[in-house]
Amino acid sequence: MRHAPPILTVLLTLAMVGCGGDTHEQAADDLVVLTSEVSGVLEGVEDKQSAEQAKQELTALSDEFRAVGKRLTELGEPDEGLEAELEEKYGEQLNDITKKMNDEVMRIMQIDPSLLIEIQKGMDEIGKAMEEAEPQWFK
Numbered sequence: 001m002r003h004a005p006p007i008l009t010v011l012l013t014l015a016m017v018g019c020g021g022d023t024h025e026q027a028a029d030d031l032v033v034l035t036s037e038v039s040g041v042l043e044g045v046e047d048k049q050s051a052e053q054a055k056q057e058l059t060a061l062s063d064e065f066r067a068v069g070k071r072l073t074e075l076g077e078p079d080e081g082l083e084a085e086l087e088e089k090y091g092e093q094l095n096d097i098t099k100k101m102n103d104e105v106m107r108i109m110q111i112d113p114s115l116l117i118e119i120q121k122g123m124d125e126i127g128k129a130m131e132e133a134e135p136q137w138f139k
Contacts, residue, residue: 024078027071028090034064035097038126042104042119046111051118058122065129 041057044050078086108115 024075024082024086025089027068027075028086030068032090032093032097034061034068035094035101037061039097039101039104041122042101042108045104045108045115045119048112048115048118051108051115054119055122058119059125062122062125062129065126066132069129069132 038058038061041054041061045054105116108119
């Protein structure tokens with residue numbers, strides 16, 4: 001699945017540099033939850049029917065990623081101290097979720113590679129949402 005690794009990298013990076021909402025920390029929490037939800041959706045893929053459902057769920061999650069991205073942009077760049085604090089707090093957790101997601105992709109591929117094609121549209125939507133979410137100050 002060619003889009004999964006860049007998506008996960010962006011998620012980890014955005015969480016490490018801070019996020020929006022009421023605080024940078026709250027949005028980082030939200031990114032961890034959303035990333036974990038993506039992993040959970042992938043865990044449920046066992047056959048064509050569950051892959052079709054996963055595609056719909058992933059597409060719906062992309063809207064939530066866009067909302068966090070908007071909060072990110074509104075909040076602006078965190079200071080260096082906060083950035084380091086967020087990296088310390090969330091970095092390992094997001095790395096673990098990323099590994100789990102990659103493991104799920106490999107599991108799905110072993111079941112039936114065509115299932116990955118089925119969920120690709122949903123993963124693409126999340127990828128687009130993350131590209132849109134990247135704040136200008138981060139580029």
